[in-house]
Amino acid sequence: MPKNPDTTTSSKSSSKARPLALVAAVAVAAALLGTVSYTATRPEPRTDSSRQETAAGQQPDDATAHLAKLARRDADDRLAQGRADAPVVLIEYADFKCGYCGKFARDTEPGLVKKYVDEGVLRIEWRNFPIFGAESEAAARAAWAAGQQGRFWEFHRAAYAEGVKERGFAAGRLDALAREAGVDDLDRFRTDRDSAAARAAVKKDQSEAYALGATSTPSFLVNGQPIAGAQPDAAFEQVIEAAKARAAR
Structure with missing residues (x-):
């Protein structure tokens, strides 16, 4: 029996629609991540829930699921904290020379760790995203x-302490920060930081961020949901709670 040409055309169009829709949805996510920046210029809390959802970057389910797959959930990941099987994963793309990254690290992250990571709800995965030159790298x-040597988060805390970035990250300063972080073997630390493996690991993270369209730091994904703009603590908590609820369904 001959096929109806209209049906055939409709079928072909339908088969193309889904991948095209996914590409478009991911493009929306990339555009949102391209604007993500923890700026302090307008720090007032956002109480309008509909505006908050827009700021957090609502997207089609396909795009969110696609971005959520960027969570590595590797139990041996030295640059992550929290259970590998936590229902919510926050990925942070950040630079140690970024002042707003430091603000997040000092003012917001500790509360999220206490409220969600320690309770097994949240996993935080760090991605190195150096964008401010050689010292960032x-x-x-x-x-x-x-x-x-198991001292990433201690180094992270030392490097983001108030006033540290202003002193720069020359080799001697990096050694001092490593000592402050409790790194035992400084010779190994120096060898590791100049190794091909270190360069490859940083490049991998950086490439992942650029592929998403991120151009500023810090940039965040929470179970694939971008957080855009100058967000107070409550904004992160709202997105985490929503992701937790969705994961429980």
Whole structure:
């Protein structure tokens, strides 16, 4: 029996529609991530829930699911904290020379760790995203090297302490930060931070961020949901709670 040409055309169009819709949805996510920046210029809380959902970057389910797959959930990941099987994963793309990254690290992240990571709800996965030149790159590799001795988060805390970035991240300063972080073997630390493995690890994270369209730091994904704009603590908590609820369904 001959096929109806209209039906055939409709079938072909339908088969193309889904992948095209996914590409478009991911493009929307990339555009949102391209504007993500923890700026302090307008820090007032956002109480309008509909505006908050828009700021957080609502997207089609396909796009969110696609971005959620970027969570590595590797139990041996030295640059992550929280259970590998936590229902919610926050991915942060950040630079140690970024002042707003430091603000997040000092003012917001500790509360999220206490409220969600310690309770097994949230996992935080760090991605090195050096965008401010050679010292950014050096600090990223040093952080990775500290992680090889299980001291990444201690290095992270030392590097983001108030006033540290203003002193720069020359080799001597990186050694001092490693000592402050409790890195035991400084010779190994220096070797690791200058290694091909360190450069490859940083490049992998950086490439992932650029592929998403991220151009500023810090940029975040929470179970694939971008968080855009100058967000207060409550904004992160709202998105985490929503992701937790969806994961429980």
